[in-house]
Amino acid sequence: MLRYALRRLLAAIPLLLAVLTLTFVLVETAPGDPADLLIGDRPVSPEVRARITAAYGFDRPAPERYLRWLTAFTLRGEWGWSVSRGRPAQPGSRWARTTASA
Numbered sequence: 001m002l003r004y005a006l007r008r009l010l011a012a013i014p015l016l017l018a019v020l021t022l023t024f025v026l027v028e029t030a031p032g033d034p035a036d037l038l039i040g041d042r043p044v045s046p047e048v049r050a051r052i053t054a055a056y057g058f059d060r061p062a063p064e065r066y067l068r069w070l071t072a073f074t075l076r077g078e079w080g081w082s083v084s085r086g087r088p089a090q091p092g093s094r095w096a097r098t099t100a101s102a
Helices: 002-028 034-039 046-055 062-076 093-101
Strands: none
Touching (some): 002 062
16 A cells, blocks of 8 residues: 555656646746736836846746746745735635635
């Protein structure tokens, strides 16, 4: 039984890597500039736009951003930054509050 569980766990690793890679590719190939989404309709100077681009790493090449994102996710458990909430993303936090209140 232990061998079966280990085999299934090892088989899940390439699947997880494929899902993570596909997610990154889909986000990267979305139309528009990510900095524009963060700025919104507010008028900002080119210097502020450049600082936002550098702060989020949008000025780095895609392979470097992918490796940074993948290592942050796998080694440190970081899910990224929630732009709508202005804080680190926490998976399952909304689910935990929903089930606790029920």
